[in-house]
Amino acid sequence: MIAPFRVETRGLWRSFGPRVALRDIALALGGGEILALFGPNGAGKTTLLRILATLLRPSRGQVLLAGQDLSSRKQRMTARHRIGFLAHRPMLYDRLTAYENLFFYARMYGIPSPRDRCRRLLFDIGLAGREEDVVSDYSRGMQQRLAIARALIHDPDLLLLDEPFSGLDPQAATFLVDLLRSLAARGKVVVFTSHDLGSGLALCHRAVILTRGTLVLDARKDGFEMRDFAAAYETAVSSPARRT
Amino acid sequence: MGNPSPMLLICRKDLKQEFRTRESLTATFFFALLVQLIFAFAFDFLDLGLGFADIGAGVIWITLTFSALLSLQHSFLIERERDCLQALALCPVDPSSIFLGKLLANIALVLLVQLLILPLSALFFGYDLSAAAVPVGLVVVVNAVGFSALGTLFAAMTAQTRRSELLLPLLLFPAATPLVIWGVKATRLCLAGRRPEAYGYLVALSACFDVIFIVVGVLLFDYILEE
Numbered sequence: 001m002i003a004p005f006r007v008e009t010r011g012l013w014r015s016f017g018p019r020v021a022l023r024d025i026a027l028a029l030g031g032g033e034i035l036a037l038f039g040p041n042g043a044g045k046t047t048l049l050r051i052l053a054t055l056l057r058p059s060r061g062q063v064l065l066a067g068q069d070l071s072s073r074k075q076r077m078t079a080r081h082r083i084g085f086l087a088h089r090p091m092l093y094d095r096l097t098a099y100e101n102l103f104f105y106a107r108m109y110g111i112p113s114p115r116d117r118c119r120r121l122l123f124d125i126g127l128a129g130r131e132e133d134v135v136s137d138y139s140r141g142m143q144q145r146l147a148i149a150r151a152l153i154h155d156p157d158l159l160l161l162d163e164p165f166s167g168l169d170p171q172a173a174t175f176l177v178d179l180l181r182s183l184a185a186r187g188k189v190v191v192f193t194s195h196d197l198g199s200g201l202a203l204c205h206r207a208v209i210l211t212r213g214t215l216v217l218d219a220r221k222d223g224f225e226m227r228d229f230a231a232a233y234e235t236a237v238s239s240p241a242r243r244t
Numbered sequence: 245m246g247n248p249s250p251m252l253l254i255c256r257k258d259l260k261q262e263f264r265t266r267e268s269l270t271a272t273f274f275f276a277l278l279v280q281l282i283f284a285f286a287f288d289f290l291d292l293g294l295g296f297a298d299i300g301a302g303v304i305w306i307t308l309t310f311s312a313l314l315s316l317q318h319s320f321l322i323e324r325e326r327d328c329l330q331a332l333a334l335c336p337v338d339p340s341s342i343f344l345g346k347l348l349a350n351i352a353l354v355l356l357v358q359l360l361i362l363p364l365s366a367l368f369f370g371y372d373l374s375a376a377a378v379p380v381g382l383v384v385v386v387n388a389v390g391f392s393a394l395g396t397l398f399a400a401m402t403a404q405t406r407r408s409e410l411l412l413p414l415l416l417f418p419a420a421t422p423l424v425i426w427g428v429k430a431t432r433l434c435l436a437g438r439r440p441e442a443y444g445y446l447v448a449l450s451a452c453f454d455v456i457f458i459v460v461g462v463l464l465f466d467y468i469l470e471e
Contacts, residue, residue, distance in 0.1 A: 055333055057470060073466065080336035091331035093322065095261040104257050108250055108335040134264075150331070 005031040005066055005082075005157045007052065007189050012061035014047055014213075021047040022213045025061070029206075031157075031187040034180060036194055036204035040237050044213040045193040046088075049160045052191065053085040065158065081109070084156030086164055090147035092135045098122060098146050099131040102153060109154040121149040126175070140167040148176065152183075159183060161192040165199060177203055197230055209236045250337040254345025255352070261322060262353060268318035269353065276311035276361045283307075284368045296371035301431035304365055304380075305424055309417075311361070312354045312388065316395035317412055319350050320403035329403060333469040343396065343465035347458070350392040358384050371435075379434040379443070386450045387427040393457040394420050400468050426450050 012025040022044045029035055037045045050056040051063060054076040063070045065079045092101050099118055106114035122131045125145040135143060144167045151159065159180070165173050180190050180203060194200035201207060201221065207229060209217040216236045219229065248256075262268055283303045289295075323329040332342050362380065366373035373380070398415045402408040430446040 053334060055330055055470070077336055077338070080334055083334070085330075085334055087327055087330060089327040091327050093257070093261060093328060094325065095264050095322075096257070100260070104253060105331070105335070107248070107253050108332075108337060110336075 005187060005189060006064075007066075007158055007191075008062075008064040009048075009052070010062045010064070012048075012051065012063065013059045014044075014051060014056065015059045020213055022051070022058070025215050027208070027215070027218070029189050029191070031189060032184050033206060034184050034190040034192075034204045036192060036200040036207045037210060038194060038197065038200060038207060038233060039210035042212075043210040045210055046162055047213075048210070049085070049162050049191065049193065052158070053083055053160050054079060055085070081154060082157040084151040084154065084159045086147055086151040086159075086161040088162050088166075090135075090143045091150060092143060092146060094136040095134060097132050097134050098127055098138070101135060101146065102149060105150050105153050111154055117153065121152065124179075125149045126172075141169050141172050144168055145172055145175075148179070156188070158189045159191070161190070163194065164192055165194065165196065173199070197233060198226075201226055201229060209233055211236050250335070250341040251345040251348065254332070254342060255348040258319065258322075258346065258349035259352060262349075268315055269357065271318075272311045272314045272353075272357045273360055275314055276307050276357060277364065279307045279310060280361070280365055280368050289369075296366070296369040297432070297435040297437075300365065300369060300371060300435050301428045303369070304362065304384075304431055305428045307361060307365070308358055308384065308388070308427075309391070309420070309424055311357055312391055312395065313413055313416065315353050315357065316350055316392065316399050316416075317409060319346060319353075319396065320399040320408070324403045324408075329400075329469070339466040339469050340462040342469070343400070343461045344458075346400070347393055347396045347461065350396050351389055354388045354392050355385065358388060375437065376434045379440065380431055383427060383430045383434060383443070383447060383450075386447055386454065387423055390423045390450055390454040390457060391420055393454060393461055394423075397457065397461045397464065397468075400465065423450055423453050426453075 007029045009025050009027045012022055013020070014022040025048060037048065039045050047056065051058050054070060065082065068075050068079065070076050070079055096104070099122065102118040102121060103114055106117055111117050119128075122128050125148060127142065127146060130142070135146065138146065148164070151161070164176060168176060180192075184190055184205070192200070204221060206218070206220050208215060209232065217232050280303070287299065289299050320329070323332065333339070362384070363373065395412070395416055398412055398419070402411040402415065405411055426446045426449050430443040430450070433443040
């Protein structure tokens with residue numbers, strides 16, 4: 001029997017010179033879970049996502065993906081087949097068409113039948129018919145949808161999204177919510193950052209608050225009320241970092 | 245259909261972008277043309293009793309060096325614009341193949357500009373390049389590979405910094421000095437019609453430089469991408 005997919009961080013620290021961006025982060029996520037990361041600017045949300053994405057190495061501590069410690073270069077490279085990352089910026093080439101962008105990444109990931117995969121994704125994200133337009137001609141929302149397709153091109157088990165709803169119109173936001181739920185239903189782990197407590201809490205199964213690099217609250221959605229979480233968030237953001 | 249190597253995919257992607265807009269090629273070509281024009285007007289070397297064989301090497305290498313810098317700078321700007329370098333770093337491929345792919349595209353673009361500029365140089369200065377075309381071409385190719393290897397490495401290192409446009413020449417020019425010196429000397433000997441034995445060691449030194457910096461790039465690129 002194949003063990004369910006799992007992501008874990010143990011005693012994770014990250015410093016940039018004298019500034020500590022993450023302090024002793026311990027998280028464990030199981031397949032099918034959607035985690036929302038909340039926190040003010042500079043709290044360490046993006047740093048945590050970048051470490052999970054293998055783009056940054058932790059200063060101390062471990063990241064385990066499906067039980068594999070990602071401290072070695074070889075394991076990080078293997079793990080990248082299972083990780084999808086959507087950053088603040090879309091990571092797309094402006095001068096290439098939507099199809100060329102997806103096709104390039106599909107081949108970089110060594111996907112079998114890349115043409116079919118690209119066509120299907122373009123259809124799924126509602127860009128079929130516009131796939132031969134260069135990305136610079138796309139609106140912000142269309143670029144964000146294409147960026148989501150890029151992050152999903154290799155059908156990752158762990159999807160990391162940094163402010164995924166920024167720039168999306170309500171229709172595209174609804175599409176993204178449905179998409180992330182369907183991914184979780186297929187056993188994928190979804191981690192996203194958000195400043196919007198309302199829409200973030202509506203989507204997630206579990207929510208975490210980070211302030212000044214410290215995890216100050218880690219709660220399951222069925223264990224708290226929206227009003228209580230909002231109050232906890234306000235307290236965490238306005239008070240010095242502490243662990244609860 | 246077999247999947248081509250990531251190196252070729254990256255090279256093809258870079259060339260496709262460049263040939264679609266010709267942003268870098270056009271700018272680099274016109275810059276090189278202007279440098280040639282300035283030299284042609286600034287130094288009336290025929291009145292000084294000098295021939296192209298005397299100063300041509302200097303003119304060619306100053307033009308090549310500065311125009312190649314423009315081309316190399318652009319190569320990582322297109323990756324930085326939308327954080328595409330991060331997307332490349334996320335791909336499950338050996339980081340050295342990213343370096344080699346970018347390098348291959350840079351060499352192709354640098355050589356393309358030189359291919360257009362060299363005959364123009366000869367034309368501006370009234371020199372018949374046909375006799376020296378092959379040896380000069382060889383010197384340019386060997387040195388362009390080394391310059392591109394060094395430039396690709398430094399362009400990647402400086403791409404994430406705020407002052408990358410300023411930092412790249414500050415790092416690249418001192419490090420590429422030996423290559424430029426060997427290139428100028430070898431080109432001068434070629435233009436003077438000397439036999440290959442006279443400049444062969446200079447080309448060999450440049451080739452060693454190429455190998456060293458390609459290996460350094462292959463070994464270091466992983467660290468450049470991750471941090």
